Every structure is written in C-alpha cells, then in structure tokens.
Amino acid sequence: MRKLKTAAPWFGLSALVIVLDLYTKHLIQSAFLYGEHLPVTGFFDLVRYHNTGAAFSFLANAGGWQHGFFTAVSTLASAVMVYLILKNQHNTLFCLGLALVLGGALGNLYDRLTLGYVVDFLLFYYQQWAWPAFNVADSAICVGVGVLLLDSFKTPDPS
Numbered sequence: 001m002r003k004l005k006t007a008a009p010w011f012g013l014s015a016l017v018i019v020l021d022l023y024t025k026h027l028i029q030s031a032f033l034y035g036e037h038l039p040v041t042g043f044f045d046l047v048r049y050h051n052t053g054a055a056f057s058f059l060a061n062a063g064g065w066q067h068g069f070f071t072a073v074s075t076l077a078s079a080v081m082v083y084l085i086l087k088n089q090h091n092t093l094f095c096l097g098l099a100l101v102l103g104g105a106l107g108n109l110y111d112r113l114t115l116g117y118v119v120d121f122l123l124f125y126y127q128q129w130a131w132p133a134f135n136v137a138d139s140a141i142c143v144g145v146g147v148l149l150l151d152s153f154k155t156p157d158p159s
Contacts, residue, residue, distance in 0.1 A: 017103025100144030107137035
C-alpha cells in the first residue's frame, strides 16, 4: 500500500493526461463533423478525423483485426507501465516518461473501446505535405518516449 501512495503523483499525472485528452476530444466531437477542417494558421488546422489504426494511422485500413490487437497491446503495455512505475517510483525521469505514455495509452484505449476508433484533431502541414493528425494522448506518448530515451542515456547509479 505504501508503494501505491508514493507512486500517486505519477498516476495523478497519467490521470491528468487522460482528462485533458478526453476533454479536448469531447470538444472536437461537439463542434466538428467528421472530416471537417478549421484553418487556424497557414500550417495548422483543427480537424475531426477517426483513426482505426495505431500511431499516425498505422494499419488503419487493415480490415478490422487491428482493433482487438491494439486494444490488447494497449492493455498489456499499460499493466507493464503501472508495474514499472510502482517498482521504480523514485527514478524521476523514468517515471515521468512512463506516466506520460501511460496516460496517452489509456486515453486512446478509452476511445478505441467506446467508439471503435481514436479521435484525432491536430493537423500540421506545409503546402501539400501534412503530418498525420494527432491528439493530446499522442502528444503525451511522444513526449513520454522522448523522456524515456533521455533517461536511457543517464549514467547508472553505482549503488
């Protein structure tokens, strides 16, 4: 029980990511029809897209089997991340990265389970080139992975 109490800030961060992700997706779903674009700048639009695949629409057109696969992978990965946070909760950089990835994974998992797809709404582009649309959860996952990579370059503690 003590481990859970001291890991609470990491799980709180994950919960914050989930809340921000679901709230922003709710705002987009309330304000936009599927496929609708709202130009914000010359390189950024708010949109409403539905992604049945993984990151950046990977396997989005795979015929449907990917839904169960990505649900299972997200669930298993989330359980592993909870375990790793509990086991390494005093490793600040490592747990920060895991907490961000966990929150993002669970935010997208919620969409996948309740809607059958993930809502994406941030679209960056330059002329005819566009980065695939993404959301707050995807952003947290990318930042979290970056933090985990940074953590991997730390010199191990000799103790």
